[in-house]
Amino acid sequence: xxxxxxxxxxxxxxxxxxxxxxxxxxxxxxxxxxxxxxxxxxxxxxxxxxxxxxxxxxxxxxxxxxxxxxxxxxxxxxxxxxxxxxxxxxxxxxxxxxxxxxxxxxxxxxxxxxxxxxxxxxxxxxxxxxxxxxxxxxxxxxxxxxxxxxxxxxxxxxxxxxxxxxxxxxxxxxxxxxxxxxxxxxxxxxxxxxxxxxxxxxxxxxxxxxxxxxxxxxxxxxxxxxxxxxxxxxxxxxxxxxxxxxxxxxxxxxxxxxxxxxxxxxxxxxxxxxxxxxxxxxxxxxxxxxxxxxxxxxxxxxxxxxxxxxxxxxxxxxxxxxxxxxxxxxxxxxxxxxxxxxxxxxxxxxxxxxxxxxxxxxxxxxxxxxxxxxxxxxxxxxxxxxxxxxxxxxxxxxxxxxxxxxxxxxxxxxxxxxxxxxxxxxxxxxxxxxxxxxxxxxxxxxxxxxxxxxxxxxxxxxxxxxxxxxxxxxxxxxx
Amino acid sequence: xxxxxxxxxxxxxxxxxxxxxxxxxxxxxxxxxxxxxxxxxxxxxxxxxxxxxxxxxxxxxxxxxxxxxxxxxxxxxxxxxxxxxxxxxxxxxxxxxxxxxxxxxxxxxxxxxxxxxxxxxxxxxxxxxxxxxxxxxxxxxxxxxxxxxxxxxxxxxxxxxxxxxxxxxxxxxxxxxxxxxxxxxxxxxxxxxxxxxxxxxxxxxxxxxxxxxxxxxxxxxxxxxxxxxxxxxxxxxxxxxxxxxxxxxxxxxxxxxxxxxxxxxxxxxxxxxxxxxxxxxxxxxxxxxxxxxxxxxxxxxxxxxxxxxxxxxxxxxxxxxxxxxxxxxxxxxxxxxxxxxxxxxxxxxxxxxxxxxxxxxxxxxxxxxxxxxxxxxxxxxxxxxxxxxxxxxxxxxxxxxxxxxxxxxxxxxxxxxxxxxxxxxxxxxxxxxxxxxxxxxxxxxxxxxxxxxxxxxxxxxxxxxxxxxxxxxxxxxxx
Numbered sequence: 001x002x003x004x005x006x007x008x009x010x011x012x013x014x015x016x017x018x019x020x021x022x023x024x025x026x027x028x029x030x031x032x033x034x035x036x037x038x039x040x041x042x043x044x045x046x047x048x049x050x051x052x053x054x055x056x057x058x059x060x061x062x063x064x065x066x067x068x069x070x071x072x073x074x075x076x077x078x079x080x081x082x083x084x085x086x087x088x089x090x091x092x093x094x095x096x097x098x099x100x101x102x103x104x105x106x107x108x109x110x111x112x113x114x115x116x117x118x119x120x121x122x123x124x125x126x127x128x129x130x131x132x133x134x135x136x137x138x139x140x141x142x143x144x145x146x147x148x149x150x151x152x153x154x155x156x157x158x159x160x161x162x163x164x165x166x167x168x169x170x171x172x173x174x175x176x177x178x179x180x181x182x183x184x185x186x187x188x189x190x191x192x193x194x195x196x197x198x199x200x201x202x203x204x205x206x207x208x209x210x211x212x213x214x215x216x217x218x219x220x221x222x223x224x225x226x227x228x229x230x231x232x233x234x235x236x237x238x239x240x241x242x243x244x245x246x247x248x249x250x251x252x253x254x255x256x257x258x259x260x261x262x263x264x265x266x267x268x269x270x271x272x273x274x275x276x277x278x279x280x281x282x283x284x285x286x287x288x289x290x291x292x293x294x295x296x297x298x299x300x301x302x303x304x305x306x307x308x309x310x311x312x313x314x315x316x317x318x319x320x321x322x323x324x325x326x327x328x329x330x331x332x333x334x335x336x337x338x339x340x341x342x343x344x345x346x347x348x349x350x351x352x353x354x355x356x357x358x359x360x361x362x363x364x365x366x367x368x369x370x371x372x373x374x375x376x377x378x379x380x381x382x383x384x385x386x387x388x389x390x391x392x393x394x395x396x397x398x399x400x401x402x403x404x405x406x407x408x409x410x411x412x413x414x415x416x417x418x419x420x421x422x423x424x425x426x427x428x429x430x431x432x433x434x435x436x437x438x439x440x441x442x443x444x445x446x447x448x449x450x451x452x453x454x455x456x457x458x459x460x461x462x463x464x465x466x467x468x469x470x471x472x473x474x475x476x477x478x479x
Numbered sequence: 480x481x482x483x484x485x486x487x488x489x490x491x492x493x494x495x496x497x498x499x500x501x502x503x504x505x506x507x508x509x510x511x512x513x514x515x516x517x518x519x520x521x522x523x524x525x526x527x528x529x530x531x532x533x534x535x536x537x538x539x540x541x542x543x544x545x546x547x548x549x550x551x552x553x554x555x556x557x558x559x560x561x562x563x564x565x566x567x568x569x570x571x572x573x574x575x576x577x578x579x580x581x582x583x584x585x586x587x588x589x590x591x592x593x594x595x596x597x598x599x600x601x602x603x604x605x606x607x608x609x610x611x612x613x614x615x616x617x618x619x620x621x622x623x624x625x626x627x628x629x630x631x632x633x634x635x636x637x638x639x640x641x642x643x644x645x646x647x648x649x650x651x652x653x654x655x656x657x658x659x660x661x662x663x664x665x666x667x668x669x670x671x672x673x674x675x676x677x678x679x680x681x682x683x684x685x686x687x688x689x690x691x692x693x694x695x696x697x698x699x700x701x702x703x704x705x706x707x708x709x710x711x712x713x714x715x716x717x718x719x720x721x722x723x724x725x726x727x728x729x730x731x732x733x734x735x736x737x738x739x740x741x742x743x744x745x746x747x748x749x750x751x752x753x754x755x756x757x758x759x760x761x762x763x764x765x766x767x768x769x770x771x772x773x774x775x776x777x778x779x780x781x782x783x784x785x786x787x788x789x790x791x792x793x794x795x796x797x798x799x800x801x802x803x804x805x806x807x808x809x810x811x812x813x814x815x816x817x818x819x820x821x822x823x824x825x826x827x828x829x830x831x832x833x834x835x836x837x838x839x840x841x842x843x844x845x846x847x848x849x850x851x852x853x854x855x856x857x858x859x860x861x862x863x864x865x866x867x868x869x870x871x872x873x874x875x876x877x878x879x880x881x882x883x884x885x886x887x888x889x890x891x892x893x894x895x896x897x898x899x900x901x902x903x904x905x906x907x908x909x910x911x912x913x914x915x916x917x918x919x920x921x922x923x924x925x926x927x928x929x930x931x932x933x934x935x936x937x938x939x940x941x942x943x944x945x946x947x948x949x950x951x952x953x954x955x956x957x958x
Contacts, residue, residue, distance in 0.1 A: 020510060023510060024510075027506050031499060031502060031503070048911045048912045048914060102911060102917075133612035133613070133616075133774075134612070134817045134820070136816060136817045137612075137816075137817065140662075140816075154661075156666050156667045156668045157666045157668055158638065158643075158666025158668065158669055159637065159639060159664040159665075159666075160638060160666075161666070164637075175793040176817075178793050179793050180816070181637075182634045182635075182790075182791075183619075183623055183791075184662065184664050185633070185637055185638040185665065186637045186664065187633060187634060187636045187638075187639075187640070188634060189636055189637065190637055295821055312658060312661075312662075314657050314658050337615060337658045337662050338615045338655075341613070342774055432527045432581060433527045435526050435527060
């Protein structure tokens with residue numbers, strides 16, 4: 001078992017006693033305001049506020065500095081108290097988070113503000129966006145939007161009415177691009193895999209060639225799905241060069257930054273995403289590295305022509321009446337392919353208020369420092385063999401048990417190497433049954449099963465990482 | 480403002496003081512077990528249990544009778560305590576609710592059990608299913624599965640490789656069928672709208688004719704999306720007759736029971752869905768009438784050939800390794816087009832344990848009784864004019880202000896009738912600004928703007944309904 005570790009006391013939401021006290025207080029507020037008053041028939045079901053007035057009242061803006069706990073509790077109270085007519089469930093269904101301004105005024109304005117702040121980090125002064133149930137959906141939205149922009153008739157007439165289309169991505173991109181191609185009706189054959197270098201970066205020259213090749217075959221290149229922070233290696237595709245290729249061929253440039261997007265908070269590391277301002281769309285999951293609770297996934301769009309609403313809108317007359325008494329542009333629900341949506345923006349907004357952009361930056365920087373420590377330690381130990389020096393917080397490595405070490409010259413080396421492939425599954429079974437660790441493994445291309453750890457929790461200390469390495473050694477020593 | 484109402488004290492989770500006490504206790508358990516121990520490095524990150532053993536330990540089965548609060552709290556403790564390695568977030572990302580057995584053993588088994596119990600209500604002894612982020616996604620899944628069953632090559636080759644397909648639904652079905660047709664690449668023109676009778680039921684004879692017509696035009700009929708509980712009128716399509724037509728033409732029969740499915744709990748009212756056992760797929764949102772928290776939406780499948788996994792699977796090697804030490808059929812994540820998924824099944828499971836199928840039945844029956852009361856009251860008052868006698872818990876009505884009443888014979892009646900259309904928006908604005916009610920309105924076909932209330936919360940009393948009617952009268956009296 002792990003030994004207790006020292007926490008960094010400067011991090012406001014990481015101090016456990018403090019954090020717990022906050023949670024307890026927030027829970028009380030929610031029970032009182034939402035559960036009791038929200039179902040008490042003597043209370044108003046809503047308290048109408050004009051959008052501008054409400055935005056000022058809530059102080060939605062996200063800033064660099066975090067706020068003291070007292071302020072945060074007041075914010076929880078504000079959000080819980082404001083017109084968000086839970087009581088309305090008595091008489092109206094399904095609409096609570098469909099995001100019309102009348103039923104969810106706080107969350108409509110809050111989602112706008114969070115999306116605006118995220119776009120700002122991309123270097124965009126305007127645009128659009130929406131929170132989706134996960135990064136996979138965000139990637140699908142991007143592909144659907146690209147298709148609609150190029151061929152608006154596809155919405156009514158379907159893919160039969162347009163030429164064959166191609167989507168370009170790297171073999172190391174997230175599997176949701178593949179799932180999305182099938183789900184959206186393109187078929188997985190529409191996916192053209194662009195070669196990567198040894199560290200997992202898409203090669204822009206190969207992208208250019210494959211686009212040309214597609215064209216010569218009568219296929220219309222639609223979109224490039226780049227990745228900022230691949231799932232396994234944590235690689236960042238070279239966005240600036242890919243943007244050049246997209247510009248040359250007029251392709252939609254989508255960036256799946258679900259995992260890596262958070263580096264944008266760090267002045268030191270944001271260069272990994274140089275060129276992100278040139279993308280058409282970006283998927284970013286603050287529920288990953290920033291530890292906002294699952295699910296919290298944003299799709300950000302550079303578009304200012306209301307493409308999202310045009311592409312996904314069904315104008316259901318029972319929800320999105322045009323004869324309302326306020327600006328119906330605030331009824332954002334029709335931008336989604338869902339009906340009811342959870343208020344996923346709230347988690348990120350509250351966290352951002354709590355620790356500020358500076359707090360996020362500190363967490364990102366700390367993760368990189370910890371990875372550096374882990375990698376240095378691995379290099380100092382005999383059994384650990386890195387796939388590559390990490391670019392991000394993914395550390396991919398083989399554990400080579402003593403019996404298989406240093407035999408590269410021997411005749412039986414190939415057969416021994418094959419055994420390395422079964423090392424990870426055995427160690428994994430042992431750790432699960434012992435209950436000390438939980439680490440994933442996988443093969444990749446011609447590389448046999450290796451472990452992958454991602455180091456990003458602000459709770460991790462050097463001691464934890466030492467324990468991690470020691471424990472892998474203990475579990476694998478006799479293999 | 481509404482006056483306080485008497486609650487039914489026999490309903491265990493509706494007693495506020497009791498409910499609050501339970502919530503407080505459950506919150507303590509979660510903070511202790513998940514937050515403190517889950518992030519305490521001295522604790523095991525997981526405690527391996529074989530699936531069979533774990534299922535027995537948790538007592539997953541759902542029964543007719545509810546359980547006392549003490550047992551429920553123990554269940555919260557069990558779920559919070561069992562191997563659900565939150566701690567793993569330190570070192571492994573994204574996988575927590577991807578639903579491999581190793582990372583979410585409790586939720587994998589629990590989802591299986593909840594789906595099995597829901598299928599049982601449909602009259603199915605076997606089958607498949609999955610929780611989706613909302614009913615819209617469930618409907619899209621069904622359409623995608625139907626497409627894949629008929630033309631498996633569509634997954635790789637896309638819609639270009641198959642003939643034009645048609646989807647049949649009624650004009651009163653949920654707009655997600657339309658959104659889905661566009662999103663999945665069919666285009667909204669692929670949607671063939673089947674006529675409905677005056678109360679909103681799909682007409683099976685018209686369905687049959689339109690299928691024949693499509694065939695004669697060289698289009699392949701794919702799927703009928705029936706509705707059990709339409710959004711506006713709450714109509715139940717005649718499933719048995721539609722199943723005959725689907726059988727005759729070999730179409731996939733999908734039932735969107737997102738809203739109405741809960742009547743299956745009621746022996747008295749389940750006949751509304753007679754024929755549901757003949758469907759191929761059913762979408763059902765317990766987050767609606769059963770009031771499980773948003774989101775909680777199940778797609779149920781009769782298929783036993785693993786269609787869901789074959790259709791959606793990407794076999795991502797980093798998640799779904801085949802060389803694991805347990806039955807990888809429990810790694811259900813690849814059935815989804817998402818990656819991480821929330822454990823939406825938990826909410827329904829816990830509620831079901833709390834009040835039992837009997838408790839759900841009672842709630843459904845009570846809602847019908849309340850609707851009967853509301854309708855009778857409306858008939859006794861001058862200003863209320865029902866669209867139809869409700870079949871379900873949706874009550875659609877016009878409020879006719881005194882100035883417009885009883886003028887059917889007069890020369891100015893048409894111009895007065897046109898004014899009825901603006902009555903609902905004005906009353907709505909007034910109620911929002913006053914904060915007393917929140918009721919939606921919409922037009923439907925040639926029917927001008929009318930109000931729609933859905934009465935299903937177990938908190939509602941006759942007094943609330945009286946208040947509702949009085950308040951509409953007060954708000955609209957001078958129009």
